Amino acid sequence: MTQDARLVVVSNRLPVVLHRGRDGWTVGPGAGGLVSALGPVLAHRGGLWIGWPGVAAEDAGELDRAVAETTGDYGLATVPLGRGEVDDFYYGFCNGVIWPLFHDLLGHCDFNPRFWRAYLEVNRRFARVARAHARPDDFLWVHDYQLIHVAECLRSEGDQRRVGFFLHIPFPPLDIFLNLPWRAAILRALLAYDLIGFQTGRDQRNFLDCLRRLLPDIELSRGGGLVTARLGGRDVRIGTFPIGIDYDAFHGEAASAAVAAREAALRERLGDVAVLIGVDRLDYTKGIPERLRAFQDALERHAELRERVILIQLLVPSREGVPEYQKLKTRVDRLVGAINGRFGTPSWVPVHYLYRAVSRTDLLALYRVARAALITPLKDGMNLVAKEYCASQRDGVLVLSEFAGAAAQLRGGALLVNPNDIEGVADAIRGAVHMPEDERRARMRRMRRRVRDEDIFWWVDRYLRAAADRELADLRGPAEYLPRVDYPPPATEPPSGPSEA
Numbered sequence: 001m002t003q004d005a006r007l008v009v010v011s012n013r014l015p016v017v018l019h020r021g022r023d024g025w026t027v028g029p030g031a032g033g034l035v036s037a038l039g040p041v042l043a044h045r046g047g048l049w050i051g052w053p054g055v056a057a058e059d060a061g062e063l064d065r066a067v068a069e070t071t072g073d074y075g076l077a078t079v080p081l082g083r084g085e086v087d088d089f090y091y092g093f094c095n096g097v098i099w100p101l102f103h104d105l106l107g108h109c110d111f112n113p114r115f116w117r118a119y120l121e122v123n124r125r126f127a128r129v130a131r132a133h134a135r136p137d138d139f140l141w142v143h144d145y146q147l148i149h150v151a152e153c154l155r156s157e158g159d160q161r162r163v164g165f166f167l168h169i170p171f172p173p174l175d176i177f178l179n180l181p182w183r184a185a186i187l188r189a190l191l192a193y194d195l196i197g198f199q200t201g202r203d204q205r206n207f208l209d210c211l212r213r214l215l216p217d218i219e220l221s222r223g224g225g226l227v228t229a230r231l232g233g234r235d236v237r238i239g240t241f242p243i244g245i246d247y248d249a250f251h252g253e254a255a256s257a258a259v260a261a262r263e264a265a266l267r268e269r270l271g272d273v274a275v276l277i278g279v280d281r282l283d284y285t286k287g288i289p290e291r292l293r294a295f296q297d298a299l300e301r302h303a304e305l306r307e308r309v310i311l312i313q314l315l316v317p318s319r320e321g322v323p324e325y326q327k328l329k330t331r332v333d334r335l336v337g338a339i340n341g342r343f344g345t346p347s348w349v350p351v352h353y354l355y356r357a358v359s360r361t362d363l364l365a366l367y368r369v370a371r372a373a374l375i376t377p378l379k380d381g382m383n384l385v386a387k388e389y390c391a392s393q394r395d396g397v398l399v400l401s402e403f404a405g406a407a408a409q410l411r412g413g414a415l416l417v418n419p420n421d422i423e424g425v426a427d428a429i430r431g432a433v434h435m436p437e438d439e440r441r442a443r444m445r446r447m448r449r450r451v452r453d454e455d456i457f458w459w460v461d462r463y464l465r466a467a468a469d470r471e472l473a474d475l476r477g478p479a480e481y482l483p484r485v486d487y488p489p490p491a492t493e494p495p496s497g498p499s500e501a
């Protein structure tokens with residue numbers, strides 16, 4: 001790829017907001033970090049974004065034409081999906097197989113062979129649309145677990161253009177990966193790319209481990225921050241590219257008058273309490289019940305927190321048609337009710353629970369008002385909320401799961417917790433509430449610097465430089481985060497469980 005090759009982005013969803021009016025569809029530009037980072041690159045080099053518009057083909061009507069005619073800085077092309085495909089490909093394989101498996105949650109997987117066939121068929125369709133629209137010297141950048149097979153589909157048609165892949169979610173360890181009935185096909189499909197990007201050193205290590213153990217003939221070599229895998233005469237480069245946010249946009253908007261007004265109104269209504277926030281899509285990977293149990297334990301064991309703290313838990317509805325997600329919602333509803341019933345008083349409700357999306361202004365006001373953000377996923381590719389909180393705050397505390405990709409970059413300032421350790425998270429909540437202001441500021445300053453320096457534009461630039469074989473020497477990503485185990489234990493460490501004697 002030359003440095004100025006046209007860029008074609010391929011992702012499951014197109015970055016558009018759709019509205020169906022009486023006169024048909026109106027299509028507006030989408031918001032979000034990926035769009036704001038890739039938009040200027042696409043506009044500058046000329047480019048195209050290919051994806052599913054988010055409406056089943058049977059309901060789409062004139063949608064494809066409306067999307068194609070949308071004039072922006074770059075082109076859009078749609079991949080139509082029928083209702084059955086949305087069920088089997090999107091809900092079935094993507095969200096019922098790869099999503100849980102890659103988050104180490106084997107018990108949530110439904111390895112239905114029909115889902116696999118739909119996955120292959122839809123990936124083939126994405127590849128066909130890409131071939132129809134892309135020029136031979138374009139660079140194709142395929143995003144995420146929904147589209148692992150696109151490069152292989154292209155190769156099977158004799159297409160040798162350069163294609164890169166970025167995995168937004170974690171890559172699982174070998175023993176988990178081996179459970180996948182289609183493990184060999186998935187591994188081979190990944191090796192059809194020219195560059196594979198992971199969020200963290202952990203994910204890259206897991207992937208390389210799978211390659212080493214399952215493909216003994218593979219040759220791996222390191223250089224300039226990347227690993228090159230050589231197999232069957234092909235080279236595939238592999239690297240760690242932690243995704244960032246549009247720091248300036250968040251930082252600037254968080255300081256705006258509109259957000260300040262919302263924050264002041266919120267503060268006045270909430271009174272003199274320390275506000276903790278949780279902001280998540282409703283998903284079983286996000287550790288929401290575990291977090292609520294930790295909050296409950298904090299109120300139980302640290303009675304001084306009662307009537308002094310509240311938790312505002314924002315849950316954005318997601319994959320609502322899936323029974324798994326409905327069950328989770330019921331569990332969360334019950335836990336919230338139990339905590340409020342057990343600890344609430346006529347003048348104090350411990351958990352404020354919102355089950356909907358809020359506006360960006362309201363989200364930023366929440367970030368601003370919060371003494372601490374509780375970000376405790378069981379596993380997460382990165383977790384952008386952690387970074388957005390840092391960009392919006394001056395003296396808040398970030399309680400962050402060791403298993404969020406963001407831990408590798410934010411370990412210098414966050415209170416890192418194991419989300420399964422209910423008492424440990426409860427103690428971190430207490431620590432956050434009692435932390436002196438100068439320590440809070442110092443920790444937040446360290447994290448903010450990192451989020452600012454390693455923002456979404458840094459991410460795009462590093463990936464595209466790696467794709468163009470340029471200046472690899474400074475490409476090294478953040479070191480993998482692993483908790484430390486002291487041996488022998490320091491004299492002050494309390495025993496962690498009942499003695500076995």
Ligand code: GDG
Pocket residue numbers: 168169243279280281314316356357358359360363380381382383384385388
């Ligand atoms: C995948 C990976 C990886 C949330 N509530 C509202 C709202 N949000 C926005 C946040 C944030 C985004 O949604 C959530 O991003 P995450 O990174 O936390 O999570 P996933 O959706 O699971 O994303 C993840 C990511 O891809 C990027 O690579 O970090 O690990 O799972 O931006 O701000 N936005 C508004 N209202 C809400 O109520 N406006």
